Amino acid sequence: xxxxxxxxxxxxxxxxxxxxxxxxxxxxxxxxxxxxxxxxxxxxxxxxxxxxxxxxxxxxxxxxxxxxxxxxxxxxxxxxxxxxxxxxxxxxxxxxxxxxxxxxxxxxxxxxxxxxxxxxxxxxxxxxxxxxxxxxxxxxxxxxxxxxxxxxxxxxxxxxxxxxxxxxxxxxxxxxxxxxxxxxxxxxxxxxxxxxxxxxxxxxx
Numbered sequence: 762x763x764x765x766x767x768x769x770x771x772x773x774x775x776x777x778x779x780x781x782x783x784x785x786x787x788x789x790x791x792x793x794x795x796x797x798x799x800x801x802x803x804x805x806x807x808x809x810x811x812x813x814x815x816x817x818x819x820x821x822x823x824x825x826x827x828x829x830x831x832x833x834x835x836x837x838x839x840x841x842x843x844x845x846x847x848x849x850x851x852x853x854x855x856x857x858x859x860x861x862x863x864x865x866x867x868x869x870x871x872x873x874x875x876x877x878x879x880x881x882x883x884x885x886x887x888x889x890x891x892x893x894x895x896x897x898x899x900x901x902x903x904x905x906x907x908x909x910x911x912x913x914x915x916x917x918x919x920x921x922x923x924x925x926x927x928x929x930x931x932x933x934x935x936x937x938x939x940x941x942x943x944x945x946x947x948x949x950x951x952x953x954x955x956x957x958x959x960x961x962x963x964x965x966x
Contacts, residue, residue: 769828771840772804772812778824778833787894790819790882793847797826800846802836814846818882819895821863823851843867852877859909860902868901868950873961875904876953878946901949916941919952926959933959 781789789795797813802825813826823836823844841853850867854860854877861879869876879902882895902910903922913919916939920930933939933955939948 769809769812772802772809772825772836773827773832773834775825775835775837778817778822778835780833785893787892790817790895790897792816792818792880797824798846800844802844803842804836805840806842812844814844816846816851816864818880818897819884821881823853823864838864858904865902866946868946869953869957871954871957873906873957874953876949877902877904877910878949899945901945903949903953913949916948916952919949923956923960926956926963929959930956 792815795815797815799811800814802809802812802814815824815826816822817824823838823841824833825836826833838853843853844851851864852867853863854865855862860877863879866878866880867875868878879900881898883898885894885896887893901913903913903919904910905922911918911922913922916934920927923930930952934952937951939951941948
């Protein structure tokens with residue numbers, strides 16, 4: 762076992778994960794699905810590649826599968842810089858960011874702004890004797906440099922954060938056919954990238 766983990770031991774020394782038994786739960790509160798996915802973990806400024814990871818949205822824990830598939834361990838969030846799984850970047854934010862502490866999906870980041878998605882799982886109401894089930898909720902935050910995070914619910918609340926650029930933003934949304942009723946994460950990410958470029962090219966507009 763020690764030979765297998767070698768220099769990776771620092772990320773495998775967390776507590777054991779307490780999983781969810783199918784006998785009690787109809788579904789499982791993991792991001793995308795319960796399967797472990799190959800990803801990279803940036804931990805205490807070191808890169809650990811090709812790790813088997815999954816994100817528990819109910820307990821807000823990042824889990825790693827120890828080589829040999831013997832143990833699932835909870836990664837110590839204090840050391841997590843970021844992780845990449847399922848094609849997205851996951852970051853840990855503490856209270857110093859003026860957000861609720863926990864893991865967030867980083868949809869976009871630049872020198873002037875950051876777009877985050879917070880996905881949580883909650884136990885749905887169940888009848889006595891029924892299996893428990895989880896329902897998923899999401900919330901989006903835009904953080905501009907030097908400002909507190911703002912909850913962004915739709916395109917209108919986003920545009921209100923850039924009052925001097927309303928015409929340009931509306932035009933961009935229309936030209937790129939951005940949809941906020943579905944595929945909201947992708948649309949917000951694209952819009953944040955555009956607004957970063959727009960405000961830097963036209964700071965006095």
